[in-house]
Amino acid sequence: MLLVRRFEERVYYLFLEGEIPGTVHQYQGQEAVAVGVCDALEASDWITSTHRPHGHALAKGVTPRAAMAELYGKETGCCRGRGGSMHLGDPDVGMLPAIAIVGGGNTVVTGLGLAFKLQRTGQVAACFFGEGATNEGAFHEGLNFAAVQRLPVVFVCENNLYGASTPWERVSLVPSVAARAGAYGATGQVVDGMDVLAVRQAAASAVAAARAGEGPTLLDCRTYRFVGHSRSDARGYRSREEEEEWKLRDPIVRLRQQLLEDGSADEAALEAVGGEVDAELDDAVEFARSSPDPDPAELLTDAYA
Amino acid sequence: MPTPETPGGARRLTIAEALREAVAEEMRRDESVFLIGEDIGIEGGFGGAFGVYLGLTDEFGHERIIDTPISEKAIAGAAVGAALMGLRPIADMQYSDFLFECMDELVNQAAKMRLMSGGRLRVPLVMRAPVGATVRGAQHGQSPESYFAHVPGLKVVCVSDAYHAKGLLKSAVRDDNPVLFFEHKLLYGTKGREQAGGLDLTAEVPEEEYLFPIGRAVVKRAGCDVTLVATHVSLYRCLAAAEALAAEAGIECEVIDPLTLLPLDADTLWTSVRKTGRLVIVHEDTLTGGWGGEVAARAADECLYALEAPIKRVAALDVPVPYAPVLEQAVVPTSERITTAVLEVCR
Numbered sequence: 123m124l125l126v127r128r129f130e131e132r133v134y135y136l137f138l139e140g141e142i143p144g145t146v147h148q149y150q151g152q153e154a155v156a157v158g159v160c161d162a163l164e165a166s167d168w169i170t171s172t173h174r175p176h177g178h179a180l181a182k183g184v185t186p187r188a189a190m191a192e193l194y195g196k197e198t199g200c201c202r203g204r205g206g207s208m209h210l211g212d213p214d215v216g217m218l219p220a221i222a223i224v225g226g227g228n229t230v231v232t233g234l235g236l237a238f239k240l241q242r243t244g245q246v247a248a249c250f251f252g253e254g255a256t257n258e259g260a261f262h263e264g265l266n267f268a269a270v271q272r273l274p275v276v277f278v279c280e281n282n283l284y285g286a287s288t289p290w291e292r293v294s295l296v297p298s299v300a301a302r303a304g305a306y307g308a309t310g311q312v313v314d315g316m317d318v319l320a321v322r323q324a325a326a327s328a329v330a331a332a333r334a335g336e337g338p339t340l341l342d343c344r345t346y347r348f349v350g351h352s353r354s355d356a357r358g359y360r361s362r363e364e365e366e367e368w369k370l371r372d373p374i375v376r377l378r379q380q381l382l383e384d385g386s387a388d389e390a391a392l393e394a395v396g397g398e399v400d401a402e403l404d405d406a407v408e409f410a411r412s413s414p415d416p417d418p419a420e421l422l423t424d425a426y427a
Numbered sequence: 428m429p430t431p432e433t434p435g436g437a438r439r440l441t442i443a444e445a446l447r448e449a450v451a452e453e454m455r456r457d458e459s460v461f462l463i464g465e466d467i468g469i470e471g472g473f474g475g476a477f478g479v480y481l482g483l484t485d486e487f488g489h490e491r492i493i494d495t496p497i498s499e500k501a502i503a504g505a506a507v508g509a510a511l512m513g514l515r516p517i518a519d520m521q522y523s524d525f526l527f528e529c530m531d532e533l534v535n536q537a538a539k540m541r542l543m544s545g546g547r548l549r550v551p552l553v554m555r556a557p558v559g560a561t562v563r564g565a566q567h568g569q570s571p572e573s574y575f576a577h578v579p580g581l582k583v584v585c586v587s588d589a590y591h592a593k594g595l596l597k598s599a600v601r602d603d604n605p606v607l608f609f610e611h612k613l614l615y616g617t618k619g620r621e622q623a624g625g626l627d628l629t630a631e632v633p634e635e636e637y638l639f640p641i642g643r644a645v646v647k648r649a650g651c652d653v654t655l656v657a658t659h660v661s662l663y664r665c666l667a668a669a670e671a672l673a674a675e676a677g678i679e680c681e682v683i684d685p686l687t688l689l690p691l692d693a694d695t696l697w698t699s700v701r702k703t704g705r706l707v708i709v710h711e712d713t714l715t716g717g718w719g720g721e722v723a724a725r726a727a728d729e730c731l732y733a734l735e736a737p738i739k740r741v742a743a744l745d746v747p748v749p750y751a752p753v754l755e756q757a758v759v760p761t762s763e764r765i766t767t768a769v770l771e772v773c774r
Binding site (some may be wrong): 168199200201202203204209211213218219221223226228229230231232233234235236237238240247259260263264266267270271423424425426427 | 511
């Protein structure tokens with residue numbers, strides 16, 4: 123979680139300084155969801171991600187070097203500079219290039235599950251999406267198909283209360299995303315998405331059920347994006363008070379307190395982790411800066427196998 | 428291309444039979460091939476909207492012939508995901524009009540995953556879809572292949588006879604890229620509906636295995652005066668027009684079936700155009716933005732100085748397909764309209 127948070131903080135400044143092109147959709151505040159879910163998955167399991175994929179990528183095992191270089195648009199990036207911020211992914215760690223069409227992963231993930239089921243590999247696919255995606259037809263078609271086929275899929279809703287600027291209650295009369303699972307004979311569960319241990323526990327159960335052939339679970343992880351939707355977002359649609367309330371539930375602060383209280387770690391050990399993370403990110407930025415650009419001459423060979 | 432001689436005597440198959448055979452052969456050959464779509468394997472059902480999969484469930488079972496909800500996005504999305512994991516899905520759209528339900532899965536996901544992954548992923552899927560105006564009205568009568576011929580990352584195949592249908596479907600299944608495979612509803616059957624001109628729609632299909640490559644056009648009729656390029660049922664209307672023009676006006680048309688729209692077999696097309704100096708492109712897709720425009724533009728680019736007349740396109744009129752047979756016939760390219768265009772460029 124700390125790696126994701128500090129990666130995003132670096133990216134924010136590097137973007138403002140003009141080193142990272144395009145735009146970035148950042149993940150600060152939602153770290154517990156990516157980390158809790160990916161920790162419940164095996165390395166051989168797969169995830170699909172969204173336009174806000176940096177946290178998912180790092181949690182699933184994309185290296186900070188490969189992720190940072192991709193944001194810089196470099197040949198050494200995890201997608202060789204062809205993907206970019208919104209399409210981070212790496213087949214070697216079980217992550218498709220992130221799907222930046224809202225709800226786009228919700229049908230594609232059923233194909234991953236179908237392949238695992240038909241080939242009897244025992245693998246599971248987890249699909250990340252926001253609550254906004256649950257009003258897309260793809261959400262409903264994907265969940266229903268996964269349910270009737272009993273596919274080894276976990277649908278992970280990162281319910282951060284706003285689809286870009288639009289509050290959930292403006293676009294749904296049903297307060298709970300989890301409740302929508304019932305319409306398809308799947309299990310829905312509300313999860314505290316600011317508590318990494320709670321997410322991991324819920325995800326572990328959902329993954330176990332998926333692996334056992336019991337079909338998909340819909341996890342409704344209540345979380346909060348501490349920053350704007352994208353870098354041009356001044357967040358005028360929500361109050362600073364609301365933001366401060368959610369920041370009191372910061373998943374990193376919370377885990378830190380838990381670890382200190384139960385004696386799993388002391389201040390020195392946690393400081394050391396912070397130091398390692400910073401060193402890794404220094405290295406990642408330096409790697410990205412010094413990496414070569416992709417060669418436009420190779421571009422036309424990439425669209426087809 | 429003439430049908431190869433078949434040792435032990437020729438068989439004649441319909442397109443539906445040839446496609447069924449291609450599917451069965453590929454499923455026997457490769458465990459990773461499976462079918463997914465609506466109403467394809469239900470006992471007592473249809474074997475797909477046009478019967479192509481009839482009887483296959485007996486051999487391959489429901490695990491490899493997956494009947495889905497009426498969820499085109501799920502069909503296409505599942506095909507994309509399974510293909511990314513190394514399987515080779517043959518997905519089925521009952522009507523090509525329904526492809527618009529899953530444009531995201533095909534255009535944003537299937538076509539782009541390879542590039543977005545830096546060339547590390549493959550998406551070996553086939554999406555079969557029937558096209559064509561057959562008195563079913565505006566939402567079951569389109570020929571939408573041009574939408575997909577515009578998309579880098581996809582391949583687009585249009586078949587018009589059993590021999591090429593079988594060889595191309597087998598190639599499509601083995602291709603590591605997403606292939607949109609368009610068939611015309613009037614060309615499936617044996618007898619040939621009146622609308623299709625009462626054609627004999629069977630073709631010789633060898634008993635032994637063969638492939639026909641994606642990206643190769645065939646010259647269906649040789650001629651020296653004008654090149655006609657047409658797919659699907661329009662191809663047969665061109666062939667009929669060509670015979671009449673030869674008999675009545677002494678004009679020899681060279682008729683080419685491109686078979687693949689993306690990537691186009693430029694060599695075959697431009698070789699013919701350079702020979703004849705005249706080009707007429709015929710398709711049942713609408714005129715504006717149809718693939719004929721792309722062929723015309725490229726012909727102008729490649730062989731303008733060989734042209735002796737303006738390039739003509741004979742296409743469906745720029746209106747939604749109407750229902751009444753008399754209206755529908757006024758919309759689609761008929762042999763009469765093709766003949767008129769040829770006479771114009773041969774003036």
